[in-house]
Amino acid sequence: MLVIMKNDATENQVQAVIQQIEALGFRGVPIPGALRTAVCIVGNQGYVDDSQLLSLDGVKEALRVTKPYKLVSRETHPQQSIFTIGGVTIGGKTPVVMAGPCAIENEEQALTIARLVKKEGAQIYRGGAYKPRTSPYSFQGLGEDGLKILARVREATGMLIVTEATDFDNIELVEQYADIIQIGARNMQNYALLKRAGHTNKPILLKRGLAATIEELLMSAEYIMSEGNNRVILCERGIRTFADTTRNTLDISAIPSIREVSHLPVIIDPSHAAGRREYVIPLSRAAIAVGADGLIVEVHNDPPHSISDGKQSLYPEQFATLMKEIKGMSPKS
Numbered sequence: 001m002l003v004i005m006k007n008d009a010t011e012n013q014v015q016a017v018i019q020q021i022e023a024l025g026f027r028g029v030p031i032p033g034a035l036r037t038a039v040c041i042v043g044n045q046g047y048v049d050d051s052q053l054l055s056l057d058g059v060k061e062a063l064r065v066t067k068p069y070k071l072v073s074r075e076t077h078p079q080q081s082i083f084t085i086g087g088v089t090i091g092g093k094t095p096v097v098m099a100g101p102c103a104i105e106n107e108e109q110a111l112t113i114a115r116l117v118k119k120e121g122a123q124i125y126r127g128g129a130y131k132p133r134t135s136p137y138s139f140q141g142l143g144e145d146g147l148k149i150l151a152r153v154r155e156a157t158g159m160l161i162v163t164e165a166t167d168f169d170n171i172e173l174v175e176q177y178a179d180i181i182q183i184g185a186r187n188m189q190n191y192a193l194l195k196r197a198g199h200t201n202k203p204i205l206l207k208r209g210l211a212a213t214i215e216e217l218l219m220s221a222e223y224i225m226s227e228g229n230n231r232v233i234l235c236e237r238g239i240r241t242f243a244d245t246t247r248n249t250l251d252i253s254a255i256p257s258i259r260e261v262s263h264l265p266v267i268i269d270p271s272h273a274a275g276r277r278e279y280v281i282p283l284s285r286a287a288i289a290v291g292a293d294g295l296i297v298e299v300h301n302d303p304p305h306s307i308s309d310g311k312q313s314l315y316p317e318q319f320a321t322l323m324k325e326i327k328g329m330s331p332k333s
């Protein structure tokens with residue numbers, strides 16, 4: 001349920017509503033808007049008796065939220081969420097581009113790729129220091145040494161850094177280095193990690209699980225938001241289907257589907273969706289055409305020798321082409 005305050009409601013009146021919600025055994029999360037504040041009731045399993053709330057000063061009305069996710073829902077927050085992180089806006093008119101290697105391999109590789117993608121207009125640098133790999137024998141990432149390299153990339157290029165926290169134990173370290181913390185597809189339903197991500201002051205890039213529905217993705221975002229972190233960026237990165245010409249199937253309809261029910265920005269990862277660099281540019285065009293708030297793309301200076309995901313990593317020239325092609329496309333409606 002959403003308690004809508006009157007336009008001229010005072011802070012004390014909002015606090016009184018929150019106290020009353022707590023007295024009922026739930027939690028009240030204030031959502032300030034351009035014109036008025038709403039207080040979202042979370043923690044209830046069903047019907048909430050709103051009679052006492054409606055009698056409080058400053059309360060205009062109480063609305064039922066029909067979705068199982070509350071803070072993520074557009075019913076609760078009708079305006080699109082726009083986050084400005086270190087001068088980069090996500091969720092606004094211009095799509096944001098995050099680019100870089102799958103994994104940080106060494107400082108020279110990381111810096112070379114960073115300079116290349118920055119020159120073409122990428123604003124955010126991606127690169128894993130902790131890698132969730134299918135095989136325990138594959139390269140697992142450089143760990144903290146990789147994070148230190150990422151910090152040097154930021155220092156040298158001014159780009160923001162997005163990198164993955166793969167478990168509850170490394171998120172504390174990752175949050176010290178990253179500008180945006182990625183939670184990967186395999187961890188989309190790692191609830192302990194999601195709750196911990198709700199306690200950081202860094203924005204979270206939450207990737208859709210390999211076999212997760214949109215509602216499950218949004219419920220995972222709700223875990224993060226319900227712990228107090230409102231800055232969640234969603235990412236469609238392809239799902240498992242019977243199609244066998246790509247690594248995963250890019251669910252392009254995830255963009256309008258999410259847009260309809262949630263205010264959170266949503267970006268597309270064409271690299272992990274396709275699994276092949278040949279498809280990354282067309283899928284990126286499709287993503288921008290359908291209104292994505294941005295892309296996260298794997299780029300490598302020497303893809304055949306990349307330690308991970310070389311087949312889906314763009315060559316620098318291909319990344320330059322991608323940037324030119326999407327630049328000419330009309331912005332989101």
Ligand code: PEP
Pocket residue numbers: 102128132183184185186207237269272
């Ligand atoms: C990644 O972005 O490096 C990654 C591992 O992606 P995903 O979690 O989508 O597989």
Ligand code: MN
Pocket residue numbers: 102103272298308309
């Ligand atoms: Mn990868």
